[in-house]
Every structure is written in structure tokens, then in C-alpha cells.
Amino acid sequence: MKSKAEPKLPGEEEELRKELREVSSLSKALKTYPDVFSKLDSVLSTLKDPFHAIILLKEEKVLTAPEIFVLAHLAFSVGRIRSAMAESQVEWPERTVPPSLEDVHKKLLPGFAGQPVFYIADSYSPDLSRVRAERKAKEKIWRDEMTKEAAEVERVLGRRPGIREEIAIRKTNVQAVEQARLMPELGETRETLTHVHFRLKATREALRLEREIDRLRQRETLLEGEVLRSLSADLREWKDELEKAAWALGELDYLLRKAELAARWDAREPVINRDAGPLVLEGAFHPVVREEVEGRGGKYQPVSLTIDSPVSVVTGPNMGGKTVSLATVGLCVSLAQWGFLPPCSRLEFSLYDYVYFQPETPGKPGLSSFAAEVVALKDLLARIDERGLILLDEVGRGTNPSQGLALYAAVLDYLRLNAGEGSRVLASTHYHGLASQLNVPHWQVAGLTPGDGDLEEGDASGGKDIDWLYRHMDYRLVKVGPDTPVPQDALMVAKILGLDGEIIRRAEEFVAGTGPCGFRRDEPC
Numbered sequence: 213m214k215s216k217a218e219p220k221l222p223g224e225e226e227e228l229r230k231e232l233r234e235v236s237s238l239s240k241a242l243k244t245y246p247d248v249f250s251k252l253d254s255v256l257s258t259l260k261d262p263f264h265a266i267i268l269l270k271e272e273k274v275l276t277a278p279e280i281f282v283l284a285h286l287a288f289s290v291g292r293i294r295s296a297m298a299e300s301q302v303e304w305p306e307r308t309v310p311p312s313l314e315d316v317h318k319k320l321l322p323g324f325a326g327q328p329v330f331y332i333a334d335s336y337s338p339d340l341s342r343v344r345a346e347r348k349a350k351e352k353i354w355r356d357e358m359t360k361e362a363a364e365v366e367r368v369l370g371r372r373p374g375i376r377e378e379i380a381i382r383k384t385n386v387q388a389v390e391q392a393r394l395m396p397e398l399g400e401t402r403e404t405l406t407h408v409h410f411r412l413k414a415t416r417e418a419l420r421l422e423r424e425i426d427r428l429r430q431r432e433t434l435l436e437g438e439v440l441r442s443l444s445a446d447l448r449e450w451k452d453e454l455e456k457a458a459w460a461l462g463e464l465d466y467l468l469r470k471a472e473l474a475a476r477w478d479a480r481e482p483v484i485n486r487d488a489g490p491l492v493l494e495g496a497f498h499p500v501v502r503e504e505v506e507g508r509g510g511k512y513q514p515v516s517l518t519i520d521s522p523v524s525v526v527t528g529p530n531m532g533g534k535t536v537s538l539a540t541v542g543l544c545v546s547l548a549q550w551g552f553l554p555p556c557s558r559l560e561f562s563l564y565d566y567v568y569f570q571p572e573t574p575g576k577p578g579l580s581s582f583a584a585e586v587v588a589l590k591d592l593l594a595r596i597d598e599r600g601l602i603l604l605d606e607v608g609r610g611t612n613p614s615q616g617l618a619l620y621a622a623v624l625d626y627l628r629l630n631a632g633e634g635s636r637v638l639a640s641t642h643y644h645g646l647a648s649q650l651n652v653p654h655w656q657v658a659g660l661t662p663g664d665g666d667l668e669e670g671d672a673s674g675g676k677d678i679d680w681l682y683r684h685m686d687y688r689l690v691k692v693g694p695d696t697p698v699p700q701d702a703l704m705v706a707k708i709l710g711l712d713g714e715i716i717r718r719a720e721e722f723v724a725g726t727g728p729c730g731f732r733r734d735e736p737c
Contacts (some may be wrong), residue, residue: 488634528657
């Protein structure tokens with residue numbers, strides 16, 4: 213089912229609204245009919261992929277017993293699904309309701325009311341039933357014959373061999389070995405350094421029965437082949453219904469998973485604008501990151517921001533959550549365009565032709581990280597005329613800082629002037645002056661608050677661990693103006709994590725311009 217899923221693109225706003233309404237409606241129904249949804253999940257979780265068998269039917273091939281079983285299970289499951297659906301007042305989307313396969317069920321499972329079995333039943337063919345009954349009767353007579361021999365061996369040797377198992381007699385027990393060799397019921401099979409091994413020897417009657425049983429098994433195999441050919445021919449008449457049912461169950465399963473996520477996230481339907489407009493996010497969170505943060509005992513802080521300009525910049529320290537914020541924005545928009553209710557309390561946006569997210573770029577063979585960034589940017593610029601949501605994370609960090617800043621500024625300015633109508637660029641950076649240089653909106657991670665008693669306590673204790681820092685970092689995004697002072701979070705983080713105080717003091721001098729020669733702005737070396 214997922215292989216057929218596609219995101220909705222500009223011009224498909226109404227189709228997406230309808231799809232998201234279905235998800236929203238179903239997520240609410242989950243609370244009203246929990247038993248119904250539990251039954252549906254129980255059936256769907258046991259489904260086998262039927263499409264290979266359906267393709268073989270279309271090609272007029274003879275199905276094997278396992279392939280017949282898969283289709284029998286599909287017919288059985290459709291009956292249970294339709295029954296569970298009827299127990300609720302939910303208006304199921306037409307594409308999720310499978311057609312009845314009752315006739316298929318009756319054909320493949322004659323007389324079966326429970327779960328289908330992996331077996332060509334006797335009820336498929338009277339001849340098959342007769343041959344199997346005869347084989348089983350002769351197998352019983354054969355076992356009885358061999359059991360008599362085993363009983364005689366036990367009487368003489370005091371040990372009872374299994375019908376198809378060896379018995380081992382120690383060579384030191386010379387008398388028992390000789391007795392065994394003289395018994396017509398036993399045949400010697402092998403000899404080791406310490407033991408002589410024997411097995412029951414079939415009597416003339418047992419050998420005759422074995423030949424009869426082999427003949428019946430061959431006949432049984434031929435009759436099973438006839439049953440498979442007959443069933444395959446019958447199933448070809450229902451191949452279209454089988455395929456429709458399989459796709460319907462796939463659609464149902466996909467929709468249920470969307471509804472479950474929406475209920476788990478307490479997600480809302482987004483506002484989708486047909487024309488290019490602002491991207492508004494409130495209370496957005498990244499489910500994986502939130503689970504990780506809360507698992508460490510921390511409190512996750514959701515992301516809220518409004519992107520109403522072609523380019524916006526996000527600044528903040530390392531570990532300040534810039535990358536997570538970008539990923540959260542991209543995730544919410546992408547999920548919405550794929551028909552999922554996004555993990556946020558509010559999303560208003562226009563559909564994009566693509567979502568581009570470039571976090572820290574892994575190096576490619578023969579390329580530095582900076583070269584890999586440049587190659588990725590070329591791929592992005594190839595779609596410059598389309599409407600895109602472009603999320604850039606610290607472009608240029610892998611090269612000379614001044615040139616990296618210049619390149620980043622040039623890329624953002626180029627996108628601001630040339631990106632397709634309605635495109636939105638959100639770019640994270642360490643460079644605090646980048647937003648004012650480009651005269652674009654500036655969002656800043658709130659970060660650590662100087663003077664916080666908890667922070668002072670952390671400093672006095674000689675350093676805290678990373679988890680402590682995660683718990684005290686404020687990851688919210690705050691819109692700031694051009695005169696906002698540069699945050700000193702880097703030195704504060706180093707201090708809190710217990711870096712040597714002398715190093716911190718000297719770093720503060722360098723920042724203030726009072727450090728040694730080579731760092732002061734007003735004093736030449």
C-alpha cells in the first residue's frame with residue numbers, strides 16, 4: 213500500500229483536505245468504538261501478502277497449496293473485516309471497504325467455520341478423500357506389524373526399539389550382541405569402536421505394505437495436483453474481486469495507522485491555503501525526539517514560529533536544538549502533504565512541490581564535507597523555479613569561517629530573489645549577523661538564561677552532565693530584532709559542563725577584546 217502512496221502537490225489542495233478529514237474523523241471514532249478497531253487490527257495484523265498469488269492467477273498459472281492458503285486466508289479475513297465494520301456507525305471511505313468474498317470462502321473452505329488451514333482438505337475431492345483414507349489404514353496396519361517386532365525384541369533383549377530408530381548395544385555385552393544378530397526382527401546397521409547398532413527389519417508383510425503406501429502416496433500427489441488445477445481455474449473467475457479486496461484492506465490498514473498516530477499526537481487538521489501564504493506552526497514537536505527527551509526525564513519544548521518571508525534565519529548554540537527545529541518543521545509539512553495529521557496544535561501552510569532538508573551532510577567518497585554541501589546545493593538549485601520548503605542547516609561550516617559565511621549569505625540572498633513563488637527558506641547558522649546582513653526575519657533559540665539559580669548551582673558543583681544541560685536548555689524559538697545582543701551560550705555551556713575555569717575566564721577576555729596580543733581589536737601585535 214505504501215508503494216502507491218504519494219504526497220499531494222500544489223493544485224491538489226481539495227483532495228488533501230478530504231483525505232485529512234477522513235483521518236481526523238477516524239481518529240475520533242477510535243475513542244468511540246475501541247472494540248471495533250481492536251478487531252480490525254487483530255485481523256489486519258495476520259494478513260499475508262496475496263498479490264503474488266493474484267498475479268499468478270492473471271497469468272493463468274496453477275497455484276501451489278501455500279498460495280491457495282493465502283487467498284483462502286484473504287477471503288476469511290474479508291468476512292471478519294466486513295463484520296467488524298458493520299458493528300460501528302463509522303462512514304468508512306469506499307476505497308477501504310472490501311467486496312464480499314463469501315463465494316470464494318465457500319469454495320476454498322468448504323465446511324470450515326474457523327481459521328483456514330494450510331492443507332488441501334479431503335472435502336475438495338471424493339477420490340482424494342478415499343485414497344487418503346486407504347493410505348492411513350495401511351499405515352496403521354504397517355505400524356501394528358512393526359510394533360509386534362519391537363515387542364519381540366523387548367522380550368528377548370529387554371530393550372524396545374522405536375519403529376524407525378536404532379538401538380545401540382555395547383560391544384562388551386557380547387551375549388546381547390550375538391542375540392541381536394540372530395534375531396530375524398533386527399538388522400545390523402553400523403558398528404563403532406564401542407557399540408553395535410541395530411534397527412527393526414521389515415517383515416515380508418511390512419515390505420508389501422510399504423510398497424502399497426508408496427503407490428497410494430503417488431496417487432494422492434496426482435489427485436492433489438488435480439485439485440490445485442481445478443481451484444486455480446475457479447479462482448481466476450474471482451481474480452478482480454480478490455485484487456480489489458486486497459487493495460481495500462491495504463487502504464484500510466494505512467488509514468487506521470494514520471488515525472492511530474493522529475490520536476496519539478492529539479493532532480489537528482491543518483489549514484491549507486491554495487495561494488502562496490505564510491507557514492504557521494504552533495506547538496509542533498518531533499515525536500522521536502520528544503520520546504527521547506522525556507525518556508531522559510526532560511521536558512520537551514514544542515516549536516512555534518511563523519515564516520512569512522521568503523528567507524528566515526535561526527540562530528542558537530550547539531546543542532540548542534536548531535537542527536531539531538528545522539527537522540520538526542520539515543516533518544510536519546511533509547506528513548501533512550502525505551495525508552497524515554501533523555504533530556502540532558496548529559499548522560497553516562501552502563502545498564510545496566518539494567521539501568528540501570540539508571542537515572549536516574555526510575562526506576561522499578572523494579569529497580570533503582564542504583564539497584558534499586556544494587554538490588547538494590547544486591541539486592537544490594536545479595529546482596529553483598518550483599515552490600519549495602527549503603531547510604538549510606549551517607551551510608559552509610566545513611570551510612573557512614569568513615568565506616563560509618559569505619557563501620551562505622550569497623546562497624540565501626540568491627534564494628530570496630530567485631526561488632519559486634511561495635517558496636520558504638529556513639536557515640540555521642552560528643553567525644549572528646547573517647539575518648541583519650540580509651535584512652530577513654531572525655529567530656533565535658531561547659537557550660540558557662544567565663543568572664538562573666539552577667545554572668549558578670550547576671557551575672558551583674563543578675560541572676553537570678549532558679542530560680542536565682538538556683533539561684535546562686530552553687529550545688523555544690523567539691523572534692528577535694537586529695539590535696538583539698549576541699548570546700553567550702557557548703561559554704555558558706562550557707562552564708556548566710565543567711571546563712577549567714581559567715580557560716573560561718580567558719575566553720571571556722577574548723570576547724571582551726581584552727585578551728593577549730593577537731586577540732585584542734584595539735592593539736596591534
